[in-house]
Amino acid sequence: MASSDVSQQLAFTCKSEFPEYVCSETSECWALLSTQAPPYVDDDSKERAPLDLVAVVDKSGSMEGGKIKMVRETLKFVVEQMSPADRFGLVLYDSNVYKIGDGLVRMDAAGKARMLDEVKRIRTGSCTNLSGGLVSGM
Numbered sequence: 693m694a695s696s697d698v699s700q701q702l703a704f705t706c707k708s709e710f711p712e713y714v715c716s717e718t719s720e721c722w723a724l725l726s727t728q729a730p731p732y733v734d735d736d737s738k739e740r741a742p743l744d745l746v747a748v749v750d751k752s753g754s755m756e757g758g759k760i761k762m763v764r765e766t767l768k769f770v771v772e773q774m775s776p777a778d779r780f781g782l783v784l785y786d787s788n789v790y791k792i793g794d795g796l797v798r799m800d801a802a803g804k805a806r807m808l809d810e811v812k813r814i815r816t817g818s819c820t821n822l823s824g825g826l827v828s829g830m
Contacts, residue, residue: 703728709758724762744796746781749814756816767811774799780807786817
């Protein structure tokens with residue numbers, strides 16, 4: 693495929709933590725960069741293998757504001773892109789670790805609705821227990 697064709701098929705978006713920045717000041721900026729490609733079509737019409745995905749999310753106080761909002765938007769996008777054969781799990785952590793649901797949830801219509809509801813309810817908490825979150829996600 694020619695490179696000019698690729699640019700017409702890919703969509704790129706960027707959402708920053710804040711809607712505006714002061715140009716005369718130096719500041720740290722968080723942004724969500726997204727790339728969306730057209731659906732993959734295999735010449736043999738084979739379906740891809742089902743995906744098992746566990747998102748481990750820091751919801752500590754340091755994620756307050758734009759950071760946690762971008763996390764919710766990203767998780768919403770991921771859940772919406774999953775096929776009914778895929779499974780999704782969610783682990784949240786701050787001082788404590790929270791496994792959402794009973795492990796991996798099948799991403800059929802009911803599973804997607806359930807996980808999208810859980811994603812909407814993510815709020816920041818207290819301190820960070822990084823190792824507890826990672827171990828629970830494995």
